[in-house]
Amino acid sequence: MNTxxxxxxxxxxxxxxxxxxxxxxxxxxxxxxxxxxxxxGQSGTGKTTLFNVLSGLYTPDSGRVYLRAEDITGKPGKIxxxxxxxxxxxxxTVLDNTALPLIIKGEKKKExxxxxxxxxxxxxxxxxxxxxxQQLSGGMRQRAALLRTYLSSQGTALLDxxxxxxxALTKSAMHKWYLEIMSEIELSxxxxxxxxxxxxxxxxxxxxxxxxxGRITDEINVRGNKDDPEGFLLSRExxxxxxxxxxxx
Amino acid sequence: xxxRYQSITNKIAPVSALILLVALWAAICGFGAIPAYxxxxxAAVAKAFVSDFPTLMFHSRVTLSEAxxxxxxxxxxxxxxxxxxxxxxxxxxxxxxxxxxxxxxxTVAIAPILxxxxxFGMAPKIALVVLTTFFPITVGMLDGYRSADADSVSLLRxxxxxxxKIFRYIYLPSSMSHFxxxxxxxxxxxxxxxxIAEWLGGFEGLxxxxxxxxxxYQFDKMFAxxxxxxxxxxLLMLAVKLIRNAVMPWERKGAVxx
Numbered sequence: 001m002n003t004x005x006x007x008x009x010x011x012x013x014x015x016x017x018x019x020x021x022x023x024x025x026x027x028x029x030x031x032x033x034x035x036x037x038x039x040x041g042q043s044g045t046g047k048t049t050l051f052n053v054l055s056g057l058y059t060p061d062s063g064r065v066y067l068r069a070e071d072i073t074g075k076p077g078k079i080x081x082x083x084x085x086x087x088x089x090x091x092x093t094v095l096d097n098t099a100l101p102l103i104i105k106g107e108k109k110k111e112x113x114x115x116x117x118x119x120x121x122x123x124x125x126x127x128x129x130x131x132x133x134q135q136l137s138g139g140m141r142q143r144a145a146l147l148r149t150y151l152s153s154q155g156t157a158l159l160d161x162x163x164x165x166x167x168a169l170t171k172s173a174m175h176k177w178y179l180e181i182m183s184e185i186e187l188s189x190x191x192x193x194x195x196x197x198x199x200x201x202x203x204x205x206x207x208x209x210x211x212x213x214g215r216i217t218d219e220i221n222v223r224g225n226k227d228d229p230e231g232f233l234l235s236r237e238x239x240x241x242x243x244x245x246x247x248x249x
Numbered sequence: 250x251x252x253r254y255q256s257i258t259n260k261i262a263p264v265s266a267l268i269l270l271v272a273l274w275a276a277i278c279g280f281g282a283i284p285a286y287x288x289x290x291x292a293a294v295a296k297a298f299v300s301d302f303p304t305l306m307f308h309s310r311v312t313l314s315e316a317x318x319x320x321x322x323x324x325x326x327x328x329x330x331x332x333x334x335x336x337x338x339x340x341x342x343x344x345x346x347x348x349x350x351x352x353x354x355x356t357v358a359i360a361p362i363l364x365x366x367x368x369f370g371m372a373p374k375i376a377l378v379v380l381t382t383f384f385p386i387t388v389g390m391l392d393g394y395r396s397a398d399a400d401s402v403s404l405l406r407x408x409x410x411x412x413x414k415i416f417r418y419i420y421l422p423s424s425m426s427h428f429x430x431x432x433x434x435x436x437x438x439x440x441x442x443x444x445i446a447e448w449l450g451g452f453e454g455l456x457x458x459x460x461x462x463x464x465x466y467q468f469d470k471m472f473a474x475x476x477x478x479x480x481x482x483x484l485l486m487l488a489v490k491l492i493r494n495a496v497m498p499w500e501r502k503g504a505v506x507x
Contacts, residue, residue: 077409080407
């Protein structure tokens with residue numbers, strides 16, 4: 001199991017308030033290398049606020065955020081962040097959208113495009129390079145957004161409800177695809193979800209966040225079967241996890 | 250195919266209305282309801298247009314250069330003003346009311362003052378065109394900047410983008426459609442602005458020529474100039490549309506329905 005020694009990302013005692021209302025308090029989390037961790041909780045418990053702190057968009061009132069040994073509190077650009085909407089820019093082709101983080105980091109346009117294009121088939125985006133985001137289906141847009149997130153990260157990503165906007169069928173296909181792609185690329189991920197099934201299916205570990213101000217109230221290790229997500233979904237263990245989580249939420 | 254067919258049927262109504270109007274005009278003149286020296290017939294206007302063509306071209310070249318110079322300077326000034334107003338809210342609050350007030354000053358009133366200040370050359374004409382074209386583009390770009398998605402800005406910030414890159418990749422492209430909407434209006438204003446300035450003093454240009462033929466009661470030539478101004482304005486608006494399509498190719502791609 002992960003110890004804090006091999007954490008790629010860790011946050012210690014994070015607290016932040018807006019207009020003197022405490023949103024989150026004393027939140028500590030860590031993320032191991034290539035681990036998938038989910039942050040599960042009801043709306044309004046400060047999950048997105050925590051992400052904004054981790055990504056450096058907000059500076060917390062208390063606590064620090066570390067990427068490996070580096071203190072990145074309040075410093076954006078270190079961890080990639082996929083916001084709730086896919087946020088593909090409508091005026092750029094899919095290729096330019098995915099290459100954008102590299103261009104922002106100062107790479108030459110041509111090299112950035114080549115680097116992004118080389119990953120299109122791995123992400124199931126063949127033939128979409130010259131299309132505009134509005135010409136893609138919801139699932140494809142999400143793949144493109146994930147590729148962009150992957151390209152803007154140096155191995156660490158935050159995903160805010162990555163699949164919540166998709167219909168049920170597309171969602172389950174995306175779950176399967178997501179597990180496949182995650183086994184092929186190196187990406188340590190924390191994702192936010194409201195969906196208990198999704199959390200159990202995809203994560204190695206689940207943080208449960210609740211209360212006002214939001215705190216981490218529980219942590220559950222999941223030993224799932226990522227090679228056979230469909231079998232795992234119908235298994236007895238899966239239901240056990242679900243029962244456990246429902247008690248704690 | 251259906252799209253092409255539709256674009257033809259869509260044009261039937263406006264084209265028939267135009268033909269009807271010209272026919273009505275010809276009929277009024279043909280029956281002598283209004284004497285020819287007050288309202289020349291369409292045929293007389295067309296004849297004047299053809300016989301006067303070299304003179305008209307000479308004067309339109311002058312008017313067009315004034316309009317182009319004024320529009321160019323207007324775009325540049327609008328771009329700079331809108332960008333700074335968007336960046337610094339103090340400037341926005343300070344300048345916005347002034348912009349609106351500047352738009353309420355009647356052009357015909359300000360033009361003679363400009364002529365007094367700058368003489369009878371091109372300068373007052375260009376200045377008036379700048380004044381009339383500046384406002385629609387500035388307001389358009391400001392609206393465009395404000396339409397930029399706050400989450401997209403957060404996304405770029407999370408990528409480590411600085412203010413310039415956020416401007417380049419979010420604010421600027423978000424303002425494009427508003428910019429072109431403003432430019433379309435300004436392009437037609439630019440010709441009218443130049444003509445009005447020429448009325449009030451000058452040696453050449455469509456406005457000068459217009460005053461000249463009006464004083465000579467050559468109304469057929471007067472109408473020919475008006476029609477030329479209409480044609481030039483429409484061509485300018487078409488040019489803006491073509492540039493817009495070239496600059497914003499994504500607007501012409503169909504969306505997928507999920």
